[in-house]
Amino acid sequence: LAKTTQPISMDSYEGQEVNITCSHNNIATNDYITWYQQFPSQGPRFIIQGYKTKVTNEVASLFIPADRKSSTLSLPRVSLSDTAVYYCLVGLGGSNTGKLIFGQGTTLQVKP
Amino acid sequence: GAVVSQHPSWVICKSGTSVKIECRSLDFQATTMFWYRQFPKQSLMLMATSNEGSKATYEQGVEKDKFLINHASLTLSTLTVTSAHPEDSSFYICSAVTGGKSYEQYFGPGTRLTVT
16 A cells, blocks of 8 residues: 655644645555545544546545646635644555555644 | 444443444445544554455454454444453544445544543
């Protein structure tokens, strides 16, 4: 399983756009990139998933360059409630195993 | 979206007793579920992969006789912590895979276990 590297922490202010970049140099052809958000004492919440180029949903965008060795989660206009830990994971697509190995994640602190 | 529940949400038990934690996929069938453990201020650590109708696959360093996993149906997996000790106190989280062309893995809300 590909290892991921993310910044340990980031600070932002309300209303700003936040971009969290994840490095996954050893991503395999079958791997999808998935981002999760976790609040204290809660299970991780699915944010977005992509394979290549750009994916956008109602809460975030995911940018994946052509070589897929990195990805960037973009959170538009963050609020205090976006303070959480964000995890970038890569793993097999399809219904092979779904096995995910969590890295340390990025702790995002949004300030007023 | 897909919903995964866990029961109980928290439990306190005495050292030496066993505790069972349930993980259910509420609106989808999950042939594969996963169990994680998370200590304070740390990331999730994968403990085992639970497959419906077969034995669980444990990660290296996880004692299979201590953490018993049973995946009895397509919507239920259970984790039993046997002969619990204070060092087993942790946040246990399960997840389930919806399958399809790209897997989406949904997590339960977690179970806080405190062993006294």
